[in-house]
Amino acid sequence: xxxxxxxxxxxxxxxxxxxxxxxxxxxxxxxxxxxxxxxxxxxxxxxxxxxxxxxxxxxxxxxxxxxxxxxxxxxxxxxxxxxxxxxxxxxxxxxxxxxxxxxxxxxxxxxxxxxxxxxxxxxxxxxxxxxxxxxxxxxxxxxxxxxxxxxxxxxxxxxxxxxxxxxxxxxxxxxxxxxxxxxxxxxxxxxxxxxxxxxxxxxxxxxxxxxxxxxxxxxxxxxxxxxxxxxxxxxxxxxxxxxxxxxxxxxxxxxxxxxxxxxxxxxxxxxxxxxxxxxxxxxxxxxxxxxxxxxxxxxxxxxxxxxxxxxxxxxxxxxxxxxxxxxxxxxxxxxxxx
Amino acid sequence: xxxxxxxxxxxxxxxxxxxxxxxxxxxxxxxxxxxxxxxxxxxxxxxxxxxxxxxxxxxxxxxxxxxxxxxxxxxxxxxxxxxxxxxxxxxxxxxxxxxxxxxxxxxxxxxxxxxxxxxxxxxxxxxxxxxxxxxxxxxxxxxxxxxxxxxxxxxxxxxxxxxxxxxxxxxxxxxxxxxxxxxxxxxxxxxxxxxxxxxxxxxxxxxxxxxxxxxxxxxxxxxxxxxxxxxxxxxxxxxxxxxxxxxxxxxxxxxxxxxxxxxxxxxxxxxxxxxxxxxxxxxxxxxxxxxxxxxxxxxxxxxxxxxxxxxxxxxxxxxxxxxxxxxxxxxxxxxxxx
Numbered sequence: 001x002x003x004x005x006x007x008x009x010x011x012x013x014x015x016x017x018x019x020x021x022x023x024x025x026x027x028x029x030x031x032x033x034x035x036x037x038x039x040x041x042x043x044x045x046x047x048x049x050x051x052x053x054x055x056x057x058x059x060x061x062x063x064x065x066x067x068x069x070x071x072x073x074x075x076x077x078x079x080x081x082x083x084x085x086x087x088x089x090x091x092x093x094x095x096x097x098x099x100x101x102x103x104x105x106x107x108x109x110x111x112x113x114x115x116x117x118x119x120x121x122x123x124x125x126x127x128x129x130x131x132x133x134x135x136x137x138x139x140x141x142x143x144x145x146x147x148x149x150x151x152x153x154x155x156x157x158x159x160x161x162x163x164x165x166x167x168x169x170x171x172x173x174x175x176x177x178x179x180x181x182x183x184x185x186x187x188x189x190x191x192x193x194x195x196x197x198x199x200x201x202x203x204x205x206x207x208x209x210x211x212x213x214x215x216x217x218x219x220x221x222x223x224x225x226x227x228x229x230x231x232x233x234x235x236x237x238x239x240x241x242x243x244x245x246x247x248x249x250x251x252x253x254x255x256x257x258x259x260x261x262x263x264x265x266x267x268x269x270x271x272x273x274x275x276x277x278x279x280x281x282x283x284x285x286x287x288x289x290x291x292x293x294x295x296x297x298x299x300x301x302x303x304x305x306x307x308x309x310x311x312x313x314x315x316x317x318x319x320x321x322x323x324x325x326x327x328x329x330x331x332x333x334x335x336x337x338x
Numbered sequence: 339x340x341x342x343x344x345x346x347x348x349x350x351x352x353x354x355x356x357x358x359x360x361x362x363x364x365x366x367x368x369x370x371x372x373x374x375x376x377x378x379x380x381x382x383x384x385x386x387x388x389x390x391x392x393x394x395x396x397x398x399x400x401x402x403x404x405x406x407x408x409x410x411x412x413x414x415x416x417x418x419x420x421x422x423x424x425x426x427x428x429x430x431x432x433x434x435x436x437x438x439x440x441x442x443x444x445x446x447x448x449x450x451x452x453x454x455x456x457x458x459x460x461x462x463x464x465x466x467x468x469x470x471x472x473x474x475x476x477x478x479x480x481x482x483x484x485x486x487x488x489x490x491x492x493x494x495x496x497x498x499x500x501x502x503x504x505x506x507x508x509x510x511x512x513x514x515x516x517x518x519x520x521x522x523x524x525x526x527x528x529x530x531x532x533x534x535x536x537x538x539x540x541x542x543x544x545x546x547x548x549x550x551x552x553x554x555x556x557x558x559x560x561x562x563x564x565x566x567x568x569x570x571x572x573x574x575x576x577x578x579x580x581x582x583x584x585x586x587x588x589x590x591x592x593x594x595x596x597x598x599x600x601x602x603x604x605x606x607x608x609x610x611x612x613x614x615x616x617x618x619x620x621x622x623x624x625x626x627x628x629x630x631x632x633x634x635x636x637x638x639x640x641x642x643x644x645x646x647x648x649x650x651x652x653x654x655x656x657x658x659x660x661x662x663x664x665x666x667x668x669x670x671x672x673x674x675x676x
Contacts, residue, residue: 092501093449096442096494104434111431144482149501156434156494163430163487 001249002026002072006058006106007079009036011193012121012182015242016077017051018191023246026050028071030064032057035082036194058102061109068109075117075249076110078103081153085125086200088150099153100160107164111171117252119175119245122158124234124264125151126178129298132225135268136304139178139260147296158260165257173255175248180234180264180303182241184323185330192330193238194337202274203235203323207331210282217286219271221293224300230271232300234264237318237326247312254311261308265316268302273320281324339587340364340410344396344444345417347374349531350459350520353580354415355389356529361584364388366409368402370395373420374532396440399447406447413455413587414448416441419491423463424538426488437491438498445502449509455590457513457583460496462572462602463489464516467636470563473606474642477516477598485634496598503595511593513586518572518602518641520579522661523668530668531576532675540612541573541661545669548620555624557609559631562638568609570638572602575656575664585650592649599646603654606640611658619662 003020007013008029014036020027033055052071056063058080081099082088088095103120110118128145130137146152161174183203185192193204208214222229244263279286308314341358345351346367352374358365371393390409394401396418419437420426426433441458448456466483468475484490499512521541523530531542546552560567582601617624646652 089501090505092498092505093442093445096438096498096501100434100438104431107431149497152494152497152501156490156497159487159490159494160430160434163427163434163490167428167430 001074002028003075003077003249004028004030004067004071004073005077005079006030006102007081007121008077009033009053010079012179012238012241013077013079014191015186015238016079016245018186019239019242019246020249021050024050025249028052028054028067028073030054030056030058030067058105059098061105064105065109065112068113068115073113073115075119075252076106076115077119077121077245078106079121080106083150084200085148085150088148088153092149095149095153099150100156103157104160116171117173118161119177119248120157120161122154122176122178122260123151124178124180124262124301124303126155126158127301129296130301132299135300136266136302137262138304139262139307162258169257172257173252174258175252175255176258176260177244177248177263178260178303179241180236180262180301182238183235184237184239184318184326186239187326189326189329189333192327192334194334202271203278203327206275206278206286207327209286210278210284210328211331211335215287217275217288218291219288220291220297222290224293226270226299228270228272231297232268232270232302234267234302235269235274235320235323236264236316237323239326240316240318244308244312244314247314251312259311261312262303262305263308263316264303264305266303266305268300269320274324277320278324278328281321281328339412340366341413341415341587342366342368342405342409342411343415343417344368344440345419345459346415347371347391348417350517350576350579351415351417352529353524353576354417354583356524357577357580357584358587359388362388363587366390366392366405366411368392368394368396368405396443397436399443402443403447403450406451406453411451411453413457413590414444414453415457415459415583416444417459418444421488422538423486423488426486426491430487433487433491437488438494441495442498454509455511456499457515457586458495458499460492460514460516460598461489462516462518462600462639462641464493464496465639467634468639470637473638474604474640475600476642477600477645500596507595510595511590512596513590513593514596514598515582515586515601516598516641517579518574518600518639520576521573522575522577522656522664524577525664527664527667527671530665530672532672540609541616541665544613544616544624545620545665547624548616548622548666549669549673553625555613555626556629557626558629558635560628562631564608564637566608566610569635570606570608570640572605572640573607573612573658573661574602574654575661577664578654578656582646582650582652585652589650597649599650600641600643601646601654602641602643604641604643606638607658612662615658616662616666619659619666
């Protein structure tokens with residue numbers, strides 16, 4: 001199949017592209033490189049003739065239509081959009097503009113070119129602050145009480161997709177994947193997460209402390225009502241996330257309308273679990289200091305991923321150890337990013 | 339003050355424009371006339387030099403910017419966007435595109451031209467299906483479980499505005515008005531509601547039955563758990579709604595960030611109340627038949643409007659009788675619409 005991957009030069013996008021190419025699919029990446037690296041893209045482009053790269057912004061409808069004219073697209077994977085929670089609070093218009101319009105443009109081009117299959121990258125942040133008694137989270141738990149513009153935009157696009165599926169259930173075949181906390185890197189160490197600006201997630205910060213780029217790890221709160229007092233999250237290896245997308249390609253034929261999947265391990269791990277696992281992976285102690293809780297941080301969030309296992313035959317198989325070791329390998333091989 | 343009224347040729351917009359002009363404000367209407375009438379616009383334009391009309395779509399950012407360049411805008415009233423609940427379910431993309439982007443373009447132009455004051459027309463549909471025990475609805479009751487794309491778009495724009503206010507609380511002065519069920523027409527009978535296509539609301543349907551344009555009134559359900567079995571709504575005279583906007587003009591100076599107001603009478607009236615009041619107004623019996631409930635219709639919804647009274651000094655004063663009489667006068671004077 002020919003798969004258009006919007007945002008395919010980004011973190012989850014690039015790992016997914018590699019899996020798609022390995023499985024023999026043709027891939028057309030559309031990415032404006034606003035938070036990703038051309039190097040990776042050229043590196044991929046040399047690997048295979050199955051791969052094309054188009055440096056466009058999905059928000060440019062005319063040029064996006066030209067991409068659909070040029071390639072015979074079967075499936076769209078939509079990883080487009082900005083993804084920094086903090087930035088979204090400071091610059092909400094940026095998020096409301098790009099993170100909704102990009103997907104809308106993809107949908108318009110799809111409709112015009114009779115493409116029916118789209119997978120949208122959503123996020124566990126659509127669940128807002130979940131009822132701590134009701135964990136693990138299931139796909140039909142309530143959504144929408146989102147904490148930041150980033151999460152709200154994910155929720156809005158989910159609403160749009162669900163309304164499209166209601167309006168034309170015989171046309172659209174839509175999958176929504178709600179990622180929990182994707183971490184790690186490709187086993188080769190060649191691709192990984194190389195965010196521009198300040199990394200806001202725990203694992204990149206751990207790696208920066210280990211390489212000396214960051215003096216100390218800030219741990220936000222140690223008095224949560226969790227097993228060790230630190231927040232619990234559902235960390236999932238980015239290559240497991242990529243595999244979920246590969247499984248999804250075959251699954252569109254079984255869908256009418258829209259299906260939503262939690263993409264996580266189903267196991268909650270604490271900040272201290274991650275610190276220990278990362279110390280073991282990099283062989284160094286990680287200095288830390290405990291700071292105040294951040295507003296909006298929930299004590300625990302982890303998912304029930306059984307729907308993805310049942311329907312896609314997908315299960316996250318990689319351990320915490322692998323997540324940390326693979327991330328560390330990427331940092332050792334790419335001390336200055338790509 | 340100079341007030342840009344987006345969607346100023348529409349139902350609530352046009353009544354508000356008349357009130358603004360009467361109060362001595364300068365008004366610039368931007369309307370693409372997709373669901374409104376040029377006649378009205380020209381009629382107004384001849385009345386006063388205080389009025390300008392620009393036939394543009396707020397979704398055209400470049401041309402909207404030219405409007406802001408041409409006039410020295412102090413305040414923006416945003417009535418733009420499509421408003422048919424049923425259409426929004428059939429054509430969700432239309433709503434997600436126009437009803438969000440139009441407002442975003444207004445906000446961008448405002449930022450660029452240092453305009454701070456905006457009033458956004460929202461709707462009681464953002465409350466979704468409210469807890470029947472918790473009526474009347476207050477502004478801080480929960481929102482977001484919306485039933486249709488029209489309502490979701492209203493909710494999304496509210497979220498955007500609220501996030502803007504959070505991001506730049508010292509810049510923006512934002513008012514959101516959640517209208518309940520605006521009905522009636524200007525006392526002159528010269529302007530009123532003249533929707534293109536099938537009117538979906540009770541009052542225009544009653545008028546169509548009375549004029550013979552529609553053979554019979556369909557009443558959707560008579561076994562609701564309400565006082566007379568028919569659904570209860572908070573009907574409010576469109577001229578009262580217009581007055582609320584006039585009051586709002588003076589109130590921007592007291593706002594930092596965002597304030598939300600319920601705009602209704604606070605009194606629930608049933609379908610049968612409306613039928614009786616309209617029969618009295620038009621002097622004819624209204625034939626009806628009872629049909630099945632419509633999915634998504636709630637038994638009762640009415641608001642607590644006391645915040646608007648407290649802060650804006652506004653209270654809906656016109657009776658059910660006036661709503662029906664004014665609407666009927668408009669239909670008698672304009673049997674074929676404008």
